[in-house]
Amino acid sequence: MKRIRTSGNTVYRRVLSTLVMIGLGGPAFGDTERPLPMPPVVVVKVSAMSITQREALERRIDEIANRAANAKPFIYEDSLPIHIKSSFDPVNESLIMNTDERLGPSAGSPDVEDMQSAVRQAISPFIEGIPSFWGVDWRYGGKDIYFWFPQDRVRVPAASTPRQQAGSH
Incomplete structure (x- = not known):
């Protein structure tokens, strides 16, 4: 030879x-x-992933989410590019998608919801196989939708104490 x-x-x-x-x-x-390669199959919970695994997956999700968010003009009165940074929340088994603060006042509008739907569809191969995965939580400049629309927050009544219950008979 x-x-x-x-x-x-x-x-x-x-x-x-x-x-x-x-x-x-x-x-x-x-x-x-260029089409992106299919993600590896994820078979561990977010909380069981190593920091390195989470960060690698977050970087890949960021790339795909930003590409999907900027593939077409979702918000017609705003021509600036949309920036999305993802991070897994291992405590709540969820993915936080933080986008530009300027979208906060438009959160919940059909335009923003269309963009979020396109992003969710694009990243779904990366998150749908994660066991016990709760879902995607959107933030706008680090603030949730209730910062922008506090009137929409559902108030949960405080649980009454046994003493209060005894006095109400």
Whole structure:
């Protein structure tokens, strides 16, 4: 058997071309329409993921969410790009999607809901297989929708104490 000598540069190019072919090399310069590879199957709860696993998944979700949010003009009176940063909440087993504060006053509008729906659909392959996953929680400049619309917050009546219940007979 004849041994073939290859330079380090040749090996590097072969490895890089293989990674690009299987979708792990990242998008090429100017390549915005290349389909993204399918995510790995997630079989652990958010709270059981390592910090490294969560951060890697958050980075991938950020890339896809921002691409989906800016694929078309969802908010016609606002032509600025939409920025989304995701972070998993391991305590609540959810994904927090923090977007631009300027969208807060429009939260709940059909335009913003259409954008959120497109983002959820785009990221669903990454989150739908996570056991005990609660869902996606949207924030606008770090503030939830009730900051922008406090009148919509559902008030839960305080639980009455046994003493109050005894006196109400």
